[in-house]
Amino acid sequence: MALPRSFKRALWVFHVATGSCNGCDIEIVAALTPRYDVERFGIMLTGTPRHADVLLITGPVTRPMLPRLKRIYEQTPDPKAVIVVGSCGCTGGVFYESYNTVGPIDEVIPVDVYVPGCPARPEAIIDGVVKAVTKLETLEKSGVGG
């Protein structure tokens, strides 16, 4: 997989679980461990949204997570990209028509990249993050948050 030539820095990712079953979260961890090893591309998880370039969001957004998700989105500095991992976040998936969810995620915050799958495979997650790089570079060129 070739990253764009203009990719000039590490990409810091913040992982938000908004009520997923942990299936997608395990796949995200699989992408970080030596088998897929995304750190070789300079992609790493960070502990706070204030340092993040990308939000990696899983789950169908339960009601208690709604204000928190909005707050995390607002805390992330521009330019930023939002990736949704898994069917629940993309369409509602397993939790479609549930009384206690307010998702899918694009009904709460703007989403740039969707990674469907139940759970999404690590290859698909890496592909999604690389797409987000392109998005971030476009935003930087246009001067958002610069």
Place this chain on the structure above:
Amino acid sequence: MIPETMLSSFRDALGQALLDDKAIERTEGTVAPQSVYDVWITVERDAFHRTIAHLCANFEPHLSVISGDDLGDTLALNYHFSVGWGERYGEITFTVRTSVPKNDLRIPTITDLLPGAQTSEREKQEFYGITVEGIPDGRNLFLPEDMTIHPWRLDLEDETSESVKRLVKWETRDE
């Protein structure tokens, strides 16, 4: 995977036993819009095993999980599958829903087609009190073997909460 291909295949295979089907489309993006799909079909219980066999023979499904809905007189079971892995935006969620009456809680096993379904089937047995016919290993997975109630059933509410209280008391007896 185009949902219409799947749905027409199931309509041909099941006929009258297919009670309802729908494909929910969500379009993403503004510059180059892409669609992802959620497909739901509802089948009769008698045709349930045949439906899963048809799915396995033609679409290489991955069973995500089995979920249930207590609807009062009936228990609806949702078998969530992921179909069409390997092509970009090709993966769709495919759910087979079937209703089981409360006075006859039986469903055939699908472990003969998908052996990995056993874990989720065992969970449905203990939490809903349904009998999965032909399951190779029907022991409880999460709850104690001597637990007689089924925590996810809404019609047993008082009994369930009492039993859960007893269980918590027993588990925290040494603290």
